[in-house]
Amino acid sequence: MNNTYQLPQPIAELLASSKNVDAKQPELIRQGGYVPPSMDLMIDAITALAMGKNLLLKGPTGAGKTKFAETLSNMFHQPMYSVNCSVDLDAESLMGFKTLAYHDNKQVIEFVPGPVTNAMNTGTFLYIDEINMAKPETLPLINGVLDYRRTVTNPFTNEIITAKKGFNVIAAINEGYIGTVPLNEALKNRFIIIDVPYIEGEQLRHLIASTTRLKDNHTIELFVQLSADLIAAVGQGKLSEDAASIRALLDACDLSTILPPKRAIQRAIAAKLEEVREREFVQNIADTLF
Template structure:
């Protein structure tokens, strides 16, 4: 019997997108740190529930979203939130154009409306960086109604059946604010932890097939130590970022490990004591 997820994948892969949309289909490659996490998130997607990915910077939230886009062969539009995000950034804007000697006002659709109409994935990155008063405009898009009235044109827009919303959040970071309950309750929420152990080793070997095993093992040891110190409260979460560890491994193929870790991890930290601790941990593994 075909599974719910595979059935939806087959259906969505039968959709025909034009050449412009094909460029929006993201590559896969996400490795799940929990065996059930990938399938559990896909179930939420198939059931047309907005999905909220919670986790520290570098835990793979964006890569996970890209992998969902690749899995369903479904284009993805990204919105990067900040305090400057406004309705026009989400929905689009009016502009004046000249056609056949006449001047017209035309509405240029933004990522939310384009994704709704075409049945694409809308990825909202760092959603808690946006001002709380900006996001209520999406409430009717995110709940059972899956529609909205464009405030700039008056058009009533009903979402395409394949329309999907994925949001990502870094909790407790500077510049973020707690999501209000009305917005948060519209999402299914999944915690995305860092990769470690054999899964991280598998990812490293896949991305860097020519790296020496001793180098991979050293980076795994450094990563485990960094994650332990983050859990002990001695290092900021950014120090254990998988993205940064992979950057360090990439550099280490061309320079000494200590310098690679310094550039990819330590120098990103604001606290000089934390920078020193990272380098001390690294030195214990570098012969």
Template sequence: MDQARYINKDETVFNDAQALMQLNKNLLLKGPTGSGKTKLAETLSETLNRPMHQVNCSVDLDAESLLGFKTIKTNEEGSQEIVFIDGPVIQAMKQGHILYIDEINMAKPEALPILNGVLDYRRKLTNPFTGEVIEAAPGFNVIAAINEGYIGTLPMNEALKNRFVVIQVDYIDGETLFDVIKNQSKLQDDTLINSIIKFNEDLRTMTKQGQISEEASSIRALIDLSDLATVMPIERAIKRTIIDKLEDTREQQAIVNAVELNF
């Protein structure tokens, strides 16, 4: 199974993202949860042969989470000294790697201005913990991902957003989704895969009508569902991977109805 590739019938999504990276532009991947934003970033990392350092944003994100922290270390002579352990931002800058900032709009707005100099033409940062000035090595790129409108997210600061070029990453369907399930899950039964795709189309329709939340029809959930379908009945696989994740009983019942119609 090829676990590392992003697939989309709209080839401009990947091709434009790669071109922007080669132009040293900051890339903002915008789309619903589970639509493949992280997979796209991983595929860019693999294609460009540049390792990726990841920051997972939350309301608890602070400067230490981004830049690193001081700690006490015992040296070869047996005495102790204070050293600074580089965080993901500084590691990526020094090594000319990719920095991936996931769910950037989950972070408190006051936590991110420290990255302004990293994200503009300067590609430079003064470490507030050590005073060291870090200039990004050639090859350094920034990719951020954003899920708009979800609980816990905040409107993205315009000054920050203006430092990125945006690519919309939507859910995939049809033959493209068939290829993803076939290549990235353990399920190889074509008939069952086609039934899962039809079931997912119903979920997407219910999502658009506001009957269920978007994560119920995510690619991530479908891959898990397809894996489980190789070791248990499809109805139970759907219960484990989709239905039981939802807290709203009306959403759960809507999916139960879709299961009965499709399987």
């Protein structure tokens, strides 16, 4: 089944503009969207989706994968149904479930569609978060959804569902976390993979200034440096990836407009880390900067 469709005009213009694509970044920031470290990431993701390919976003926690998916759905003017994977994910969580209802004073059994069913029937986006948290035996149910067939047999109604035009799948993955399992090759081969790194430097500076309550330029610079130090420590194996979460950093920036910055960092970043050693490491960096 050919699932490609006409690109909305702003996206067609973005793809056609190879020299001035970086000019789109301030626009994304103003709209509260994901700001990629390189516009190549955005262009590659848009291209894949426009061709009807499934997208797998790989990256550390807090790097903005969910925001990236939301931005893509907005750019395509597509609503997005979401699946949050866990070890408890089952067929009902994906496809829907049967329940008792009353019509004309008679008790009947109704089927309540789940996110996969809804997205396929309405021709919209489906977002599968933490896809490698699901049990390996659960995901093969939607293999047909993820390949050229774009079909699935609903195990609860025996209905064969074929996705309407515009349906597409974006998934996200954090590798190496407790509770995750490696994706099997058959599943991985159904995706185009985009690595989503942390944003840094000037982009992070703009993001803090435009999306948080913090407006003092000097303090913003200190938080940008804090982020760079945390990312470097993660790369050296001194901290877990949670410590460098951009989401947590933005929370700390907000809190710092009321609380002392070091206490804001303690609440928003350090306190989320499991090991005392890591919490102390983060606070030592904060003490040095602030």
